[in-house]
Amino acid sequence: MKKGVDMRYFYDSHCHMMNLSHPNLSAIIKRIYNDSIKPLLLKYSVYLKAALLLLLFVIPVVVITLLLTGHFVVIKWILYAVSLIAVILFVFVVVKFGDKKKREIEISKIKSNLLDKVKEKLANVMNLLAAMETDIGDCLIQMEEELRKKIPLNNVLVISGNGEKKEYDKIVLTPLIMDFGLKDSGKTNLIYKVRWKPIVAQVEDLCIGIRDYYLYRDKYITGHAEPLFQIIPFMGINTQNYYSEKDNTTGKSISVSLVQLLDKNFSEFKYDTSPQMRRKKIDAVNWRQFNGDIESIGSYYFLGIKVYPPLGFDPWPEDDIERAKVCYLYQYCIDHNIPITAHCSPGGFLVDDDFKNFSSPYKWEQVLDYTDEKNNKPFERLRLNLAHFGGADSKVWRKKIADMILKKDTVSSKYKYENLYTDISYQGVDKKSYDALKDLLDRYDSAERARLIERLIFGSDFMINLQDINSYSQYLDFFFKTNALTLEEKDMLCNKNAERFLFVG
Numbered sequence: 001m002k003k004g005v006d007m008r009y010f011y012d013s014h015c016h017m018m019n020l021s022h023p024n025l026s027a028i029i030k031r032i033y034n035d036s037i038k039p040l041l042l043k044y045s046v047y048l049k050a051a052l053l054l055l056l057f058v059i060p061v062v063v064i065t066l067l068l069t070g071h072f073v074v075i076k077w078i079l080y081a082v083s084l085i086a087v088i089l090f091v092f093v094v095v096k097f098g099d100k101k102k103r104e105i106e107i108s109k110i111k112s113n114l115l116d117k118v119k120e121k122l123a124n125v126m127n128l129l130a131a132m133e134t135d136i137g138d139c140l141i142q143m144e145e146e147l148r149k150k151i152p153l154n155n156v157l158v159i160s161g162n163g164e165k166k167e168y169d170k171i172v173l174t175p176l177i178m179d180f181g182l183k184d185s186g187k188t189n190l191i192y193k194v195r196w197k198p199i200v201a202q203v204e205d206l207c208i209g210i211r212d213y214y215l216y217r218d219k220y221i222t223g224h225a226e227p228l229f230q231i232i233p234f235m236g237i238n239t240q241n242y243y244s245e246k247d248n249t250t251g252k253s254i255s256v257s258l259v260q261l262l263d264k265n266f267s268e269f270k271y272d273t274s275p276q277m278r279r280k281k282i283d284a285v286n287w288r289q290f291n292g293d294i295e296s297i298g299s300y301y302f303l304g305i306k307v308y309p310p311l312g313f314d315p316w317p318e319d320d321i322e323r324a325k326v327c328y329l330y331q332y333c334i335d336h337n338i339p340i341t342a343h344c345s346p347g348g349f350l351v352d353d354d355f356k357n358f359s360s361p362y363k364w365e366q367v368l369d370y371t372d373e374k375n376n377k378p379f380e381r382l383r384l385n386l387a388h389f390g391g392a393d394s395k396v397w398r399k400k401i402a403d404m405i406l407k408k409d410t411v412s413s414k415y416k417y418e419n420l421y422t423d424i425s426y427q428g429v430d431k432k433s434y435d436a437l438k439d440l441l442d443r444y445d446s447a448e449r450a451r452l453i454e455r456l457i458f459g460s461d462f463m464i465n466l467q468d469i470n471s472y473s474q475y476l477d478f479f480f481k482t483n484a485l486t487l488e489e490k491d492m493l494c495n496k497n498a499e500r501f502l503f504v505g
């Protein structure tokens, strides 16, 4: 068994491990409605509105105008045309559905198509619910079992292409905790609201789950003594959920609980002068001995910080007290080399329409470009991953993120934001997304393309992605097999870029 610097890791830098008590379920239901049902309704309502407009407004206005202006010949031709269309439509319906047998076949085709879609969606939702309902430790064990069954995994994970291959000794999962606590509950018409959702309980469940994966996996997985996964979570933080107090010595407002939380989990990061050093400390954590009390844990149990704007985290608030909190967080992350992953697509668990813009890359540009009173840009080097590459369907945000990655300093002509990244999580549920990604990259010249590919990180968004895919191995398989990326590029996304972003060797 290899150890230390000889190990090669496959990083899934964006996934989640949670149980049913963690998410804001009303937000999940809202998300399923917003992501799948609402667009469908909107699509049909657009057709319906257009048809109504045509029938009740456009046609009468045209006919009356023609009548008033005496264009009787035109009206005659319009009537001919309408009659002809009606006859063609009639013939089409008779041919297609006239015969009883044919009709039955057509109707059953439509029915089974619809049913298949509904069944598939339902199966996915049930799968997701089961993954969330079982214990987190067991879910991790099941993920390893499923991977070992589906993907050839002897001692190492292999990706091959063009007669060459890349090998990985372990898969690193960085489950991102989301702070579902809502200070103002978001806008909802419900009588009872999700008002408190202490993140402590979620942190505790996740830590126990990680411990139990290491402790109990060999009861289920035989013949492979070494765990396939190394799990290093990201702490979820919403600064709005931490109260501020006035500091009597400086007169400034300060959030003591936020300072304590960061110090407790990350203070030792300050001394890591290299990614290799951090890796060594992380490897030294013995999860098997975790006693179940999160008060007992310190630095190196968590690798980074996750912020989730759709739940109300504003990256750059106008309010002074809120601004002070985010500034403290960003400065702390820079001083301690802590990576931040921020949800950056218009979708997600949006609990309030006012939060829509919080996810925008334009918001983060304000953070990165902020100039302080000494004319410094303190947050330009923030180690930041704008997740989901702005969202697959959100061209403007995607383009903005690419522009930000490629932005150069006018004086030094070096790239401006040296620690800015983006991940492709969730999008791989559809294997065509990799072709779309290639199309986008190919639009840039070779230098820009090289810079962009160096800033992309692989992520799955498991278990959230189970809404649209049936297993973890399937998601990895699409990535392994796509021809849109070369083997070298795949290795960058899942290894080199991830390690550079995470500051771990």
Ligand SMILES: [Zn+2]
Binding pocket: 014, 015, 016, 425, 461, 464
């Ligand atoms: Zn996610």
